[in-house]
Amino acid sequence: MDENVQLPSNLLSRLKKAAEAVDKASKVRVISHNDADGLGSAGVICSFLQRSCKEFHCTMAKGFDEKLVRDNIESYDLLIISDMGSNNLMALESLPIPVIVLDHHKPERDSEKVIHCNPHLVGIDGATSGCASSVALALATVISEANWDLAWVAFGGIVGDRQHMRGLSGINVYLFQQAQRRKMIEERPPQLITDGPLKEALYQSTEPFIVGVSGDQKGVAQLLADAGVMDNLPYESVEERRQMKLNSLISLQLLQQGCTMANLEEVLCPRFYSPEKKLFCKDLANALNACGKSEKQGLGLAMLMGDKVAKDNAWKMKDDFGMELLKTSLEVQRKGLLQGQHIQYFISPSQDVSSEACGVMMQWVGDQNKPTISLTHKGGEVRISSRANQHIVNDLGVDLGAALRAATGKVGGNGGGHNVASGGRIPFGKEEEFIRELDRIIGEQKALKEANFSAK
Incomplete structure (x- = not known):
């Protein structure tokens, strides 16, 4: 740098x-x-x-x-x-x-x-x-x-x-x-497991989402036993060789469930900390996201402007939101993702965490060659979230922003965003038509990328 x-x-x-x-x-x-x-x-x-x-x-x-x-x-x-x-x-x-x-x-x-x-x-x-x-x-x-x-x-x-x-x-x-x-x-430094007592951190983990461990107390206990960690210590208090063993076991499980090395490297990213506020920016981001999704944006803004009571309430909302995401991710993972030719998708059981669950499924559970789409019924319409990864965008030529804009527009809705993450809304009852159209558009994007590559 x-x-x-x-x-x-x-x-x-x-x-x-x-x-x-x-x-x-x-x-x-x-x-x-x-x-x-x-x-x-x-x-x-x-x-x-x-x-x-x-x-x-x-x-x-x-x-x-x-x-x-x-x-x-x-x-x-x-x-x-x-x-x-x-x-x-x-x-x-x-x-x-x-x-x-x-x-x-x-x-x-x-x-x-x-x-x-x-x-x-x-x-x-x-x-x-x-x-x-x-x-x-x-x-x-x-x-x-x-x-x-x-x-x-x-x-x-x-x-x-x-x-x-x-x-x-x-x-x-x-x-x-x-x-x-x-x-x-x-x-x-990067850390695979969030701060706090290990049993709680592993049980509540959605980044990474560890199949058989996240949301599973028996799975947590077995993982810690296999790593030789017998006490419910914070991660930073565990001796280094036990940390290495635990990280190796988690990484192996993630790879076995279909996670790529690139995704694993993403979660092992630098962490940013505010010494003045004594908080990790990741926790702040989660609190802000929870406030936004729960339509308590005023609470989040008050926290950012120094209101201590607002911070306490926002932090509780963050924890509640995290548990809702865990519950939703477990349910979607149990039911499995529905498969199109070029996309994978699910109907979200939660209105509040659908886009976050879409990210969890894309990064830790789903087919890494297909964008993941979530559909949520809310307020008489269908909310759409979509997530890809850098391989899908850079190597396969997918642009979710363009694809969502076209597919939602085709069925009387609207959408758009970034190439790797996008969203939109469509009328209720248009879900099947939208999925067919989006699948077709993603297929065309991939075919165009392949044709351009072949031409070179």
């Missing part, structure tokens, strides 16, 4: 323009996405607005809603859209007040009117190397050096967006290096 990474000059110029707009404003409207990255970016934005003595109001939304935007900007002199907006520029350009977009989704185009801050516009992949929280922290530190202490908030979003999984890159490297020098963020 280059030890002196800098922000690209063309991104810095955009951020300076955004900082000038913030400085000129007195009342700011903030609208952000309701996931971990959206909450992380909103936490950074609201914090620097508060420190700048700006009057502001923040709304967390499930997605871009032009009516929501238009109905909520009266009497404000600046709008900041975070973790969305790059594909809604026409609507934003027509607004009567200045607009800043802090996004990382692949944009439809650039804009001369909107202050458009997106890694893709400067040659950086927003799916892996700079998310909304990254861009928000970069803006915050352009506004004031004092805002580097918001790094813990941003890294909750960065980790929540899984941009740390294969090591930091792009904007995230710059942010980490600068925060580390200021002793705001520390990097800790």
Whole structure:
């Protein structure tokens, strides 16, 4: 890793323009996405607005809603859209007040009117190397050096967006290096098992999801006995040779259940820690995700802005959400994934953790050559989540964002996102038609990749 990474000059110029707009404003409207990255970016934005003595109001939304935007900007002199907006520029350009977009989704185009801050516009992949929280922290530190202490908030979003999984890159490297020098963020060694007493950590584990151990007390006891660990110690208190034995047994089980070495390497990624807040950013990301999915975004935002009671409540929500994910993952694993020719899918038994369960199935249980799709019935419609891996995207040529956009549109819905993870909504009763269409599109993407490879 280059030890002196800098922000690209063309991104810095955009951020300076955004900082000038913030400085000129007195009342700011903030609208952000309701996931971990959206909450992380909103936490950074609201914090620097508060420190700048700006009057502001923040709304967390499930997605871009032009009516929501238009109905909520009266009497404000600046709008900041975070973790969305790059594909809604026409609507934003027509607004009567200045607009800043802090996004990382692949944009439809650039804009001369909107202050458009997106890694893709400067040659950086927003799916892996700079998310909304990254861009928000970069803006915050352009506004004031004092805002580097918001790094813990941003890294909750960065980790929540899984941009740390294969090591930091792009904007995230710059942010980490600068925060580390200021002793705001520390990097800790990878660890296969989460912190806490081993029996509880193994029983509750969904990352990794260990078949026969996760959610199985007898399986946990047998694994610990096989590793020669007889006490319910925290992982860090176990002697090194026992740690190695335990890690080897877990790795072997994961490989036997179909996990690839690449997936195993992903979970063995660096861990980021805030010494000031005394928390791991992964735990913060899980808490933010739980708040977002439980429609308690205000709780998550209050936690990020320093409310200690909110933090206690968010941490409890994180634990409850983790148990719901474990329960759902166990049920889906027991029933098995339904198989198409090019995709695998399941009907989620839970409305709250369907996208997370989709990720668990893709990474630890399912066929590693097929994207995994979850369908959830909620509010008279069907919510779609999809996950792939780098092999499916890079080697097989799959782009889930494009595929979901086309397949949902075909059946009267809408969707999109990143190449490796995407989502959408379709009308109730259109599930079978959607699955057929998505399977066909994924097959076409793979065939095109193969044809291009053969042509070379």
